[in-house]
Amino acid sequence: xxxxxxxxxxxxxxxxxxxxxxxxxxxxxxxxxxxxxxxxxxxxxxxxxxxxxxxxxxxxxxxxxxxxxxxxxxxxxxxxxxxxxxxxxxxxxxxxxxxxxxxxxxxxxxxxxxxxxxxxxxxxxxxxxxxxxxxxxxxxxxxxxxxxxxxxxxxxxxxxxxxxxxxxxxxxxxxxxxxxxxxxxxxxxxxxxxxxxxxxxxxxxxxxxxxxxxxxxxxxxxxxxxxxxxxxxxxxxxxxxxxxxxxxxxxxxxxxxxxxxxxxxxxxxxxxxxxxxxxxxxxxxxxxxxxxxxxx
Numbered sequence: 001x002x003x004x005x006x007x008x009x010x011x012x013x014x015x016x017x018x019x020x021x022x023x024x025x026x027x028x029x030x031x032x033x034x035x036x037x038x039x040x041x042x043x044x045x046x047x048x049x050x051x052x053x054x055x056x057x058x059x060x061x062x063x064x065x066x067x068x069x070x071x072x073x074x075x076x077x078x079x080x081x082x083x084x085x086x087x088x089x090x091x092x093x094x095x096x097x098x099x100x101x102x103x104x105x106x107x108x109x110x111x112x113x114x115x116x117x118x119x120x121x122x123x124x125x126x127x128x129x130x131x132x133x134x135x136x137x138x139x140x141x142x143x144x145x146x147x148x149x150x151x152x153x154x155x156x157x158x159x160x161x162x163x164x165x166x167x168x169x170x171x172x173x174x175x176x177x178x179x180x181x182x183x184x185x186x187x188x189x190x191x192x193x194x195x196x197x198x199x200x201x202x203x204x205x206x207x208x209x210x211x212x213x214x215x216x217x218x219x220x221x222x223x224x225x226x227x228x229x230x231x232x233x234x235x236x237x238x239x240x241x242x243x244x245x246x247x248x249x250x251x252x253x254x255x256x257x258x259x260x261x262x263x264x265x266x267x268x269x270x271x272x273x274x275x276x277x278x279x280x281x282x283x284x285x286x287x288x289x290x291x292x293x294x295x296x
Contacts, residue, residue: 043277044072044106046092046113049079056106056113075115076102082130084137091119091154093139096126103154103161121152122163129178129227131185138203140169140178140187147172147192151203151210169201170212177227177276179234186216186252188236191223196241198222200252200259218250219261228276235265240272247271 043059056072059065078095085091090106092113101124105116121139128142137154139161141147149169154161169187176190176197185203187210189196198221202213218236225239225246234252238245247270252259 042108044083044090044108046072046074046083046104046106047078047081047095052077052079052095052097054078058111069111072106072111072113074102074104074113076100076104078102078126080126082128082139082142084130084132084139086132086134086156089156091130091137091156093119093121093130093152093154094125094128094142099124099126099142099144101125105159116159119154119159119161121161123148123150123152125150127174129176129187129190131178131180131187133180133182133205136205138164138167138178138185138205140167140201140203141173141176141190143174147174149173153208164208167203167208167210169210171197171199171201173197173199173223175223177225177236177239179227179229179236179276181229181231181254184254186227186234186254188216188218188227188234188250188252189222189225189239196221196223202257213257216252216257216259218248218259220246220248220250222246222248222272224272224274226274226276228278230278235262235276237265237276238267238271238274245270245272 041061046056047053054074054077056069057066058069078100081092081095083090083092093103094100101121103116103119104113106113123144125142125144128139130137130139132138140151149172151164151167152161153164173190173192176187178185178187180186186200188200198218200213200216201210203210222239222241225236227234227236229235237249247267249262249265250259251262
């Protein structure tokens, strides 16, 4: 398809339509259209330990205040779950004890949560990671309690989940982290008993396939880390390799699928079982981000 964006004359339009070279409305935006919207103004934090807990807290960015929103509480108390979502709803899946396959959907406009059984994980598990784009969320890895490489895809438009075997992680692991942009998700680190992993797997959304990208492997094997990023790069910080824990910050550059340690961005204190999020550039969302699971 020709790139026909920009200034044109009516004759150009007529000829392009005849030749079937016109750009469809959905493809007009050079950056993905769904990302051009109002900036996010709230964050939702659900579940956790001690407990386990079902509490959902809502952080309002404009006022830097947090309030419990009982109507948005998880339908089952749990910890070691994962979450991702789009501009209208968040999806909280899995968790322990149990383990759980439950998928809860938090609708932001009403501050309400409902279980969506059709979107339940295909295998109950915890200590997994999640990320996605505006259309779907991907929940990968975790413990069943056996360690798994399973990747589930949650399609938001239908609130349904399906296993996508072609997108399974290349190595089974738990306590990993994930982030990405509108086209791909990156699942990094984790453990399978002993040893820990430095592996980075790239999930390409358009094909629902996963491949190891050795050039993007973490510079230090670790688990119980966190990840976030923007449309250009992901940052994987902290984590543990037994004892001691790490302050390391690795930057994954998406365009080249390469990773480099950025010592100037190291955490100020070495720690694990943390979480991460990100800001937006110029008032626009730069990527759909998934909070890393906080592992207790």
